[in-house]
Amino acid sequence: MEQDGNTPLQYNITLTETEKYDLDTLFQFQLDKEANYLAAFTAKDPNDKAAYIEKYAKILADPTINMKTIKMNNTIVGSVSRFLMEGDNEITYWIDKKHWGKGIASTALKNFLTLENIRPILGRVAFDNVGSQKVLEKCGFIKIGRDKGFANARQLEIEEFIYKLT
Numbered sequence: 001m002e003q004d005g006n007t008p009l010q011y012n013i014t015l016t017e018t019e020k021y022d023l024d025t026l027f028q029f030q031l032d033k034e035a036n037y038l039a040a041f042t043a044k045d046p047n048d049k050a051a052y053i054e055k056y057a058k059i060l061a062d063p064t065i066n067m068k069t070i071k072m073n074n075t076i077v078g079s080v081s082r083f084l085m086e087g088d089n090e091i092t093y094w095i096d097k098k099h100w101g102k103g104i105a106s107t108a109l110k111n112f113l114t115l116e117n118i119r120p121i122l123g124r125v126a127f128d129n130v131g132s133q134k135v136l137e138k139c140g141f142i143k144i145g146r147d148k149g150f151a152n153a154r155q156l157e158i159e160e161f162i163y164k165l166t
Contacts, residue, residue, distance in 0.1 A: 012074075015108060023052070090121065144164045
């Protein structure tokens with residue numbers, strides 16, 4: 001249930017620094033086939049835990065990346081981060097599929113954007129990931145363009161929408 005279409009009822013959503021011990025839980029979330037399909041631009045092999053842990057250990061050590069663990073009532077439910085790609089600040093987030101539709105992503109991203117005040121910031125989303133598009137729009141992002149890229153989760157090139165928050 002959501003209140004005002006944005007704020008989850010009965011949920012205490014918090015952001016904490018992502019720690020190495022969070023990675024096992026976050027790894028499990030990205031194993032879901034439907035979540036991978038919608039995220040589209042994922043790891044070549046989402047089942048390769050060693051590669052996942054290695055990649056995210058480097059991310060956690062990189063001072064240019066701001067990664068937070070999303071918790072609901074003190075339980076890990078996802079992550080959100082800001083990173084640089086080709087000179088642009090971009091955001092990415094992932095919510096455990098069993099918590100989709102509860103307003104957690106919107107609340108967590110809004111909270112993250114109050115901590116992360118670098119602007120402009122971009123968000124990219126697969127053309128058919130309507131849920132993620134709605135999250136970006138609820139958080140004030142405006143669709144500014146389109147691009148195409150190879151989506152590992154689909155094994156083909158697909159269109160993605162580019163959103164911007166200023």
